[in-house]
Amino acid sequence: xxxxxxxxxxxxxxxxxxxxxxxxxxxxxxxxxxxxxxxxxxxxxxxxxxxxxxxxxxxxxxxxxxxxxxxxxxxxxxxxxxxxxxxxxxxxxxxxxxxxxxxxxxxxxxxxxxxxxxxxxxxxxxxxxxxxxxxxxxxxxxx
Amino acid sequence: xxxxxxxxxxxxxxxxxxxxxxxxxxxxxxxxxxxxxxxxxxxxxxxxxxxxxxxxxxxxxxxxxxxxxxxxxxxxxxxxxxxxxxxxxxxxxxxxxxxxxxxxxxxxxxxxxxxxxxxxxxxxxxxxxxxxxxxxxxxxxxxxxxxxxxxxxxxxxxxxxxxxxxxxxxxxxxxxxxxxxxxxxxxxxxxxxxxxxxxxxxxxxxxxxxxxxxxxxxxxxxxxxxxxxxxxxxxxxxxxxxxxxxxxxxxxxxxxxxxxxxxxxxxxxxxxxxxxxxxxxxxxxxxxxxxxxxxxxxxxxxxxxxxxxxxxxxxxxxxxxxxxxxxxxxxxxxxxxxxxxxxxxxxxxxxxxxxxxxxxxxxxxxxxxxxxxxxxxxxxxxxxxxxxxxxxxxxxxxxxxxxxxxxxxxx
Numbered sequence: 001x002x003x004x005x006x007x008x009x010x011x012x013x014x015x016x017x018x019x020x021x022x023x024x025x026x027x028x029x030x031x032x033x034x035x036x037x038x039x040x041x042x043x044x045x046x047x048x049x050x051x052x053x054x055x056x057x058x059x060x061x062x063x064x065x066x067x068x069x070x071x072x073x074x075x076x077x078x079x080x081x082x083x084x085x086x087x088x089x090x091x092x093x094x095x096x097x098x099x100x101x102x103x104x105x106x107x108x109x110x111x112x113x114x115x116x117x118x119x120x121x122x123x124x125x126x127x128x129x130x131x132x133x134x135x136x137x138x139x140x141x142x143x
Numbered sequence: 144x145x146x147x148x149x150x151x152x153x154x155x156x157x158x159x160x161x162x163x164x165x166x167x168x169x170x171x172x173x174x175x176x177x178x179x180x181x182x183x184x185x186x187x188x189x190x191x192x193x194x195x196x197x198x199x200x201x202x203x204x205x206x207x208x209x210x211x212x213x214x215x216x217x218x219x220x221x222x223x224x225x226x227x228x229x230x231x232x233x234x235x236x237x238x239x240x241x242x243x244x245x246x247x248x249x250x251x252x253x254x255x256x257x258x259x260x261x262x263x264x265x266x267x268x269x270x271x272x273x274x275x276x277x278x279x280x281x282x283x284x285x286x287x288x289x290x291x292x293x294x295x296x297x298x299x300x301x302x303x304x305x306x307x308x309x310x311x312x313x314x315x316x317x318x319x320x321x322x323x324x325x326x327x328x329x330x331x332x333x334x335x336x337x338x339x340x341x342x343x344x345x346x347x348x349x350x351x352x353x354x355x356x357x358x359x360x361x362x363x364x365x366x367x368x369x370x371x372x373x374x375x376x377x378x379x380x381x382x383x384x385x386x387x388x389x390x391x392x393x394x395x396x397x398x399x400x401x402x403x404x405x406x407x408x409x410x411x412x413x414x415x416x417x418x419x420x421x422x423x424x425x426x427x428x429x430x431x432x433x434x435x436x437x438x439x440x441x442x443x444x445x446x447x448x449x450x451x452x453x454x455x456x457x458x459x460x461x462x463x464x465x466x467x468x469x470x471x472x473x474x475x476x477x478x479x480x481x482x483x484x485x486x487x488x489x490x491x492x493x494x495x496x497x498x499x500x501x502x503x504x505x506x507x508x509x510x511x512x513x514x515x516x517x518x519x520x521x522x523x524x525x526x527x528x529x530x531x532x533x534x535x536x537x538x539x540x541x542x543x544x545x546x547x548x549x550x551x552x553x554x
Contacts, residue, residue, distance in 0.1 A: 020168070020501050028552055052509050053493040054523065073523060074491035075553060
């Protein structure tokens, strides 16, 4: 699925929720269903700074696509990580770099998450884009 | 003669705090984050407005009417602060930006002059980062050693350890009066007496104490006492440092600039007398005047009445939280201010705080600027409810209901 399509389908899912409880219930569900990251990747160097809870993000590059896995000790953060992986994982570095982050606003997460928390969210996105840039550079050097 | 305690009526008091009728996420605000900052009564807002509307001018600098009026008001507040903490003289009160700056001032001036290689500075495990980092920086510069008094599981200081650590190498004891995370009230008087018998200077971090308990610096005997206005219903950006006169006199100045000088030439500058020697630059006069109004307000209610009300409300909140077997309270010292840190079993504090916020309940989650303390308890952080005299039992009930909702969602 294209990044834009994945974002749109998330926006549609969140459109169905009438109140905040439903929205958070769904985020919590997503948090609980996020596939477990391998324990060996939950290391200091994979920790994302700027979050109140601990968030680990691991990236693997197969020469074409980047695959992300993530984990957090907070469930809501895991739910958000799940959304980000749905959108950004299994894409080329260039696609990830070009993708807009508008869907976060559209589903009302920035307005419902306090600045300190949304900074955590922004830190996750920033880290994803950093990986994309790093692998794009690696590709250019290798070629 | 002992004054009779008066029962405070929070419903009357709440009318003095306009912000408390705010709606958050379609719920009435339940503000339980008073250890982070307190809300301001109308009297403080009025004092600030009155100052900027009618007599805003630079203090100590003009002969004109407004400057004199502002200077008088600014200096009157210094006297009010002196009375409030019972300092011997108003020039023992230095205006600062708040507790953090007060502690940094002592570290930079007294500390740099008096701390030598191999000396020891004693702090405790429950200190706020503000009472850790300035001493770490000083120790690094001077090759001195920072030592930490451990605590017991309930959050009280290990006094046996303290007495053992108090050797003749210890030149300074920097200790909090009330823990911002656990609420523990430390036995400062005992600590100060022991330190002084050992020729050790004592700084007390009073940020969390001033609004909750009666502070008398002469009775305590501390050498320095640091505090912030915004933790006691006054404005942000203003606070103070109390220091014993003879110690302040012997200290070099902090920052250089206007007001702190007596005469300046390019060859030599002589410094002003106390307290101005430590007050370089234009001060936060409006903030100070707001601080004065806050102290008047506290005096009107009576600090002992406030302490009694908060003690009762703190006990009520503790009892209600303990009814839930999923909740673990972190910090159960017998002597406690109305600050309650807790964890809900199997729920991350961040998750709980996010959902409570949706219900208009403001609590603090995280490490509360006391990371070493969180490490000690082996927790990622806690949820902290910190109560003030305008909080009510029904607000505590709202927190309890909020926690039920959180449990419903996550468990």
